[in-house]
Amino acid sequence: MNFRTGTVLLAAAVAALCAAPGARADLADETALAERYAPVVRLVEQEEECGDGEPYEPMDVDLLFGESTVALRGSWSATDLVEISPAAKDVAGLYGYHLDFPGNALDPGCDYEQWARRLTEGQQPAVYAHVAADPGYPGKLALQNWLFYAYNDWNNLHEGDWEMIQLVFDAADAREALSREPAAVGYSQHEGAEQAGWGDDKLELVDGTHPVVHPAAGSHANFFDEKLFLGSSAEQGVGCDDTRGPTRDLRPAVATIPSDPDLARAAFPWIGFEGHWGELQPAFFNGPTGPNLKTQWTEPIRWSEESWRDRSYGVPAVGLFGTGATDFFCDAVAGGSRALQRALDAPVAIGLVLSGLLALVLLGLSRARWRPSAPLRLARRRAWGQILAAAARMYGRRFRLFVGIGLLFLPVSLLVTGLQALLLGAASVVGVQADGEGGEPLVFLVVAIGTTLTLFGVGLVQAATVRALAELEDGRPVGPVRAYRMAFDCVRRLLGALVIAVVVVSLLASTLFLVPIAIWLAVRWALIAPAVELEGRSAVAALRRSGRLVRRQWLKVGSLTVVGGGIALALGPLLGALLIVLTTAPLSLLNIVAGVVYAVTMPFVALTTAYAYFDARVRDELEPEQDLAERLPGATGRWWINPHLICAAGYAPNL
Numbered sequence: 001m002n003f004r005t006g007t008v009l010l011a012a013a014v015a016a017l018c019a020a021p022g023a024r025a026d027l028a029d030e031t032a033l034a035e036r037y038a039p040v041v042r043l044v045e046q047e048e049e050c051g052d053g054e055p056y057e058p059m060d061v062d063l064l065f066g067e068s069t070v071a072l073r074g075s076w077s078a079t080d081l082v083e084i085s086p087a088a089k090d091v092a093g094l095y096g097y098h099l100d101f102p103g104n105a106l107d108p109g110c111d112y113e114q115w116a117r118r119l120t121e122g123q124q125p126a127v128y129a130h131v132a133a134d135p136g137y138p139g140k141l142a143l144q145n146w147l148f149y150a151y152n153d154w155n156n157l158h159e160g161d162w163e164m165i166q167l168v169f170d171a172a173d174a175r176e177a178l179s180r181e182p183a184a185v186g187y188s189q190h191e192g193a194e195q196a197g198w199g200d201d202k203l204e205l206v207d208g209t210h211p212v213v214h215p216a217a218g219s220h221a222n223f224f225d226e227k228l229f230l231g232s233s234a235e236q237g238v239g240c241d242d243t244r245g246p247t248r249d250l251r252p253a254v255a256t257i258p259s260d261p262d263l264a265r266a267a268f269p270w271i272g273f274e275g276h277w278g279e280l281q282p283a284f285f286n287g288p289t290g291p292n293l294k295t296q297w298t299e300p301i302r303w304s305e306e307s308w309r310d311r312s313y314g315v316p317a318v319g320l321f322g323t324g325a326t327d328f329f330c331d332a333v334a335g336g337s338r339a340l341q342r343a344l345d346a347p348v349a350i351g352l353v354l355s356g357l358l359a360l361v362l363l364g365l366s367r368a369r370w371r372p373s374a375p376l377r378l379a380r381r382r383a384w385g386q387i388l389a390a391a392a393r394m395y396g397r398r399f400r401l402f403v404g405i406g407l408l409f410l411p412v413s414l415l416v417t418g419l420q421a422l423l424l425g426a427a428s429v430v431g432v433q434a435d436g437e438g439g440e441p442l443v444f445l446v447v448a449i450g451t452t453l454t455l456f457g458v459g460l461v462q463a464a465t466v467r468a469l470a471e472l473e474d475g476r477p478v479g480p481v482r483a484y485r486m487a488f489d490c491v492r493r494l495l496g497a498l499v500i501a502v503v504v505v506s507l508l509a510s511t512l513f514l515v516p517i518a519i520w521l522a523v524r525w526a527l528i529a530p531a532v533e534l535e536g537r538s539a540v541a542a543l544r545r546s547g548r549l550v551r552r553q554w555l556k557v558g559s560l561t562v563v564g565g566g567i568a569l570a571l572g573p574l575l576g577a578l579l580i581v582l583t584t585a586p587l588s589l590l591n592i593v594a595g596v597v598y599a600v601t602m603p604f605v606a607l608t609t610a611y612a613y614f615d616a617r618v619r620d621e622l623e624p625e626q627d628l629a630e631r632l633p634g635a636t637g638r639w640w641i642n643p644h645l646i647c648a649a650g651y652a653p654n655l
Contacts, residue, residue, distance in 0.1 A: 098279055129145055223312060
């Protein structure tokens with residue numbers, strides 16, 4: 001027990017001795033009850049300073065008082081200074097004031113972590129127990145354990161963070177509660193709580209009476225086990241809470257705040273503070289109020305009846321079609337929160353940057369040529385906007401065909417996912433680790449194979465789509481199965497080209513200063529699939545051909561690939577994330593929805609790539625100012641392909 005905590009407990013003991021005998025007996029029973037059911041706090045371990053994990057421990061709040069780096073500020077503005085290093089008695093009874101810690105809550109860096117470490121060094125973590133009855137629920141009693149953290153490093157950044165867990169007894173007072181087990185326990189999570197019966201499987205106990213609580217890294221929302229949890233409401237918290245290990249256990253010292261208000265104020269003067277335990281900031285970035293201003297402080301049973309829910313929603317670690325929806329939701333909420341933080345911290349600079357970006361986007365869209373957008377007569381030059389418009393019109397006109405191609409991609413995607421899992425599992429079995437000595441070549445090999453398999457699946461969609469386009473241009477009927485059957489004629493060449501591209505780009509990208517070259521090459525090789533399928537090129541020849549076609553149109557092809565791919569990658573997860581907010585559907589189902597939407601939008605990306613290929617080929621093989629129809633009157637469009645000869649005989653016609 002540290003000196004400060006010991007002093008507080010001594011003050012409580014003195015106050016109890018001066019109180020009536022009944023009050024002294026009640027405090028002794030409350031203290032015994034608190035010690036018996038003190039929580040074990042299982043924190044996510046932080047393996048390096050200022051890195052991932054949880055650096056903040058539940059602390060003795062008396063360390064804040066009399067501390068020269070803590071200020072008391074008024075409620076009228078963030079800069080109004082009332083006192084430096086206020087004492088606990090100085091804040092008692094103050095309403096609307098703020099305790100201010102050293103640092104900027106919206107741009108924390110490592111400041112709070114280093115400050116808290118200096119403040120708590122050599123001190124034992126603390127938990128504040130409080131036994132409370134509820135006038136509206138006679139015969140029931142609550143034992144609360146309040147934990148204070150120096151900083152909340154989550155989506156809603158703010159100084160100071162009060163969290164709690166509550167045990168409910170079917171008892172009239174602490175003495176009666178000592179003779180029976182708790183009926184239920186609730187763990188606070190943002191504005192709500194999750195409950196468990198005392199004998200529930202999800203509740204882990206140490207030594208039979210000490211509940212294990214898992215605070216999420218950064219947010220300190222309390223959970224019953226180790227997972228990534230998703231919340232889509234104020235009660236659950238909007239975002240994702242992470243309690244996954246490795247972890248470490250803390251056994252905080254218990255300080256019991258008497259249920260008698262006079263004894264509580266005498267022993268813990270700060271319990272009368274009606275201000276904020278953190279600096280003044282807008283909205284949910286503001287410092288929190290203390291336990292005494294929470295509903296559960298005076299009406300704990302009503303709070304449990306109205307606010308507790310039976311479960312939290314763990315994000316699936318894997319999914320049938322990936323975890324795109326939940327990943328997108330977690331990342332989008334975190335990214336949006338960071339953007340809001342930056343905007344509040346530097347509103348003028350951020351406003352100028354956003355205005356500039358918006359102006360550039362609007363200028364680009366206004367200057368783009370979208371018409372005419374005829375999807376057939378493939379062999380023609382098209383402007384940037386016309387390529388996207390033609391892809392959209394073709395997709396809409398032949399909706400069943402291209403949705404079918406996308407849906408047939410699903411079993412291929414599942415096969416690729418299974419092969420990747422086998423590869424990663426085998427790598428784990430043989431002990432390959434990304435940070436292990438001598439393991440880098442093996443890690444690179446596993447990553448390269450996994451990337452190749454992923455791109456191979458995408459390449460098959462591109463191949464099937466471009467072969468379907470060729471058939472439509474020639475007026476022949478084509479369905480999804482036939483499109484894939486034709487695409488498989490060149491499957492070995494396509495796979496070979498992708499293997500070469502992935503290995504080269506991955507090797508370049510592994511060295512930071514060569515990343516620009518890797519990006520440049522990745523765009524130059526964006527037309528591999530059409531070069532293989534429509535010209536019968538070998539793997540190496542397809543790489544050279546794609547590079548030649550893209551050579552003078554790198555920015556155009558690259559931006560089209562990014563925009564088309566962005567639509568496919570974002571649409572499914574975005575829809576899934578909206579469904580997370582608007583429905584109560586199972587998260588695994590929403591991930592499947594996102595995966596299916598991604599699959600059926602992949603042909604749109606392939607159409608965009610195909611039209612970019614035709615545009616580039618016309619520009620490469622004809623005079624820049626002449627259209628193919630002008631150069632070759634009466635051309636029917638069959639100049640690029642003989643679908644019966646390409647892969648069998650290596651047919652590659654020239655204009």
